[in-house]
Amino acid sequence: MTPTREDQHWMYHNMVTSRRFEEAIAKIYFDGKSPVFNMANGPIPGEMHLSDGQEPVAVGVCAHLNPEDIVTATHRPHHQAIAKGVDLDKMAAEIFGKKTGLSGGRGGHMHIFDADVNFACSGIIAQGMGPAVGAALSRKMQGKPGVAVAFLGEGAVNQGAWHEAMNLAAVWNLPFVCVIEDNSWGISVPKEASTAIANNADRAAAYGIKGMRIEGNDPYAIYEAAGEAIARARAGEGPTLLEVETYRLAGHFMGDAEGYRPEGEKDDLFAKDPIPKMRARMLAEGAATEAELDAIEAESAARVEAAITFARNSEDPAPEDALTAVFA
């Protein structure tokens, strides 16, 4: 299944929006944090995990999703949130800790919740598995349409929560897809040092479900595999495990000196940056014109700038808002 011309434009658009967004965040993040790096300072305090390079996974999967479908994501959530259609203004404002943020500043960048598009993320590894499987159960019990997708990093498959939830999804034959973003690094520990097998899709055999690994951080191949998996889920044929090779172009978090990376790895990864690759392919295959892609890029840049401006210009929450919304 090849993405239509329209899908390709959508995918490229969301990849570029995500990249521009991360670039904007990265630039602002260090305001007030130099010469001495103190995470508590600046307009965006706290930890920051950027998704540069991992955009193909988000768009290749989310191209098949509707607002009613459920996504849970991780501590590195911006690309998936954007591809799922999370409100960019409110997301930016949440990352800045503003009153107009999705959660009024209570959650921040690792706790992006948008009920309108059924998106949630959380900060602990493999934590989104249970809630995604439960949402899939809910849809099945209610007879309502919708599949649930849990995005995780390759480090998450060594968590007990991951195995338990995979088994639950399989034993109950739920409309669920687990997408492993294999960027090959769990902070500083390489995959081969943490994980007993090379291909986590092989683990699907343990649950009697289909598993696929997609190489090359290729949005087209991801689109195709995710399309099959999501169609299977929609047809009531149960869960699928996808492992996708991707690249983390940034550090684990902002401020990460990345001394653990082998010499030259970053240069190699930047040479394989999926965004210029997709642009070149679309042009070569006649899926888009230069002018169309330039327009998409301009629109993404403008959209991100507007969101950042909205966030910057928004008010801080009232301090005492901290004491509200504990209970429904």
Next chain:
Amino acid sequence: MNKPNERKLTIARAMAEAMQQEMQIDPSVFVMGEDIGALGGVYGNTRGLLDEFGPERIRDTPISETAFIGAAVGAAQDGMRPVVELMFVDFFGVCFDAIYNLMAKNTYFSGGNFKVPMVLMTSTGGGYSDAGQHSQCVYGTFAHLPGMKVVAPSNAYDAKGLMTAAIRDDSPVVYMYHKSLQGMGWLGTEAGATVHVPEETYTVEIGKAKVVRPGKDVTIVSLGMGVHNALKAAAKLEQQGVEAEVIDLVSLVPLDRDTIRASVAKTGRLIVVDEDYMSYGVSGEIIATVTEHDISVLKAAPKRIAFPDVPIPFARVLEQHCLPNPDKIVAAWDEMKAA
């Protein structure tokens, strides 16, 4: 002997009846957990539900507490009202991330845009030589962490009304029932827990304590099994001419501080009985509730009877040495009186 029109139920049956009635009127309510289907729950609290509602809504799970409690969070956020069972509260060690990082925090982290209307029911308590991985109460651990309502019924009337209220609540409720009150013969049964339960649906307000015995000389505050120990102690004290007022907390979160303060303002003396561990827990919180508000009402230093800060031992003599009982409460009064 039953009075006319009296229908005495065990807590187990009262809990099951509340779930049954809510499932009859609300298709979003379902129950899942280990052995809650054909077995009817290890403690009998889902007995009969599988026959009426079938395996989709009375859903046996794998032994995967992290997965199914996490799944309950996801289902609750998606419009369902799951009741999930953690067979022994002691097992929270394998699944606490799903409980206190997801269930308890998602409402807050979403700014109230995600609701998590679920009930986590779990058995507590010892006294039957099951040792320290199957006998704890850990009330204070759950009550300490924000984002969960916490209730603990001492009798079947409250058990039904609290379960109905918990299922209807839009926030997560941890429903902590005590094995010795459950009405399962093989666990021993506190007779006072089996009381009249109306057939019709009703709720018991979460966050409201009850004065279960009025008195003017000393306030004894407790919950769950401790209420029965307090009532037995009060009966002994009555023989000495002492009128003890007994408060059943019913809920730990929200905590009904007003009822506690009003009682101690009247009696001037406070004894707290808690089967959970002594330090950093419920008993300290109850005392602080009084002392930080108005220490002048106290005629004597407060006393607490709680489980000492040791893991719960197996041997009968060891465990019974540690558990609260009526005699310890009477002894606390004697010390208080002498002071």
